[in-house]
Amino acid sequence: MAKNADQMDDSDESLVVRVCEGDHQAFAQLVERHSGLFYSAAYRMCGNAEEAEEIVQDAFLKLWEKPQSYDVGKGAKFTTWFYRVVTNLAIDRARRKRPQAGPDVLDFMADKAPLADEILVQNGREAALEAAIQSLPERQKAALNLCFYEGFSNKEAAEILGIGVKALESLLMRAKTALKDNPLIAGLLEKPVEKKTG
Amino acid sequence: MMFDDLDQLLKARKKPEVPEYLSARIVAAAARHSQEAATLAGVVGWRAWLQMVLVQLQARLSVAQAAYALAGLVVFVVGIELGVQADSTSILSGLSVGDLAEFMAIDDNFVAAEWV
Numbered sequence: 001m002a003k004n005a006d007q008m009d010d011s012d013e014s015l016v017v018r019v020c021e022g023d024h025q026a027f028a029q030l031v032e033r034h035s036g037l038f039y040s041a042a043y044r045m046c047g048n049a050e051e052a053e054e055i056v057q058d059a060f061l062k063l064w065e066k067p068q069s070y071d072v073g074k075g076a077k078f079t080t081w082f083y084r085v086v087t088n089l090a091i092d093r094a095r096r097k098r099p100q101a102g103p104d105v106l107d108f109m110a111d112k113a114p115l116a117d118e119i120l121v122q123n124g125r126e127a128a129l130e131a132a133i134q135s136l137p138e139r140q141k142a143a144l145n146l147c148f149y150e151g152f153s154n155k156e157a158a159e160i161l162g163i164g165v166k167a168l169e170s171l172l173m174r175a176k177t178a179l180k181d182n183p184l185i186a187g188l189l190e191k192p193v194e195k196k197t198g
Numbered sequence: 199m200m201f202d203d204l205d206q207l208l209k210a211r212k213k214p215e216v217p218e219y220l221s222a223r224i225v226a227a228a229a230r231h232s233q234e235a236a237t238l239a240g241v242v243g244w245r246a247w248l249q250m251v252l253v254q255l256q257a258r259l260s261v262a263q264a265a266y267a268l269a270g271l272v273v274f275v276v277g278i279e280l281g282v283q284a285d286s287t288s289i290l291s292g293l294s295v296g297d298l299a300e301f302m303a304i305d306d307n308f309v310a311a312e313w314v
Contacts, residue, residue: 028221035216036216053223125210126211129211176204179204189203189207
């Protein structure tokens with residue numbers, strides 16, 4: 001369905017400029033345009049519908065309260081910048097739920113699903129895959145989501161996470177290794193994954 | 199169906215369903231936020247008082263003392279609201295009438311006349 005001509009001319013960046021002037025209509029337009037996209041991103045991070053709604057709402061409220069946080073002049077796309085806001089909110093929220101630990105420990109921790117067979121049998125492969133991904137440490141999960149599901153290149157995903165490309169590639173590799181080691185994933189793969197010994 | 203490698207498996211992840219009401223919820227939350235901010239900004243005296251209290255605390259007290267004083271202030275105000283006599287509230291909160299007057303930057307005779 002074709003949009004109104006005025007709306008088609010309003011880029012995200014120009015809408016944010018209007019939001020800076022207190023234009024609620026422009027804000028509503030941004031929400032209408034992107035809330036679904038960022039809800040999906042938030043959901044993939046937290047695995048919970050209610051939390052995903054809260055994360056994306058908080059992110060948009062941050063935009064409403066301080067639209068000048070997005071610097072149009074820097075040249076970064078609005079969606080790229082907003083992905084960073086949403087991702088950081090999701091990571092912060094998850095970390096608040098976990099016991100306090102340094103970043104190395106958080107990245108090293110990976111919950112092993114204790115009831116893998118039960119989940120597989122009762123809920124099917126979709127639930128098993130989701131459970132396995134949700135068990136990843138937050139930054140590994142974020143790297144995986146950005147590269148696999150949000151369509152970002154390694155460079156773009158690294159920029160969103162505020163890390164170098166090599167660090168992002170390391171997160172991706174660790175995420176995949178953790179998933180391959182997860183009993184839930186082993187049950188879904190055709191060939192059994194050979195675990196490296198030694 | 200089994201998958202022959204991890205990448206293929208990952209691509210089969212179910213796409214989240216976006217709730218239909220989501221946009222409306224967010225826009226309404228922003229509108230409510232604007233309304234609340236406007237209401238609070240209108241209560242200038244209350245804001246100014248709070249800012250003054252915070253400055254006073256910062257200037258004169260350590261973090262621990264400031265925390266204790268704030269807790270006492272909360273108890274004091276709640277006590278007054280509940281109709282507890284000022285002198286009893288003062289004892290409970292650890293704040294004297296003079297302390298309260300100083301924090302609120304009002305004459306302590308006024309405080310005494312009003313609540314004691």
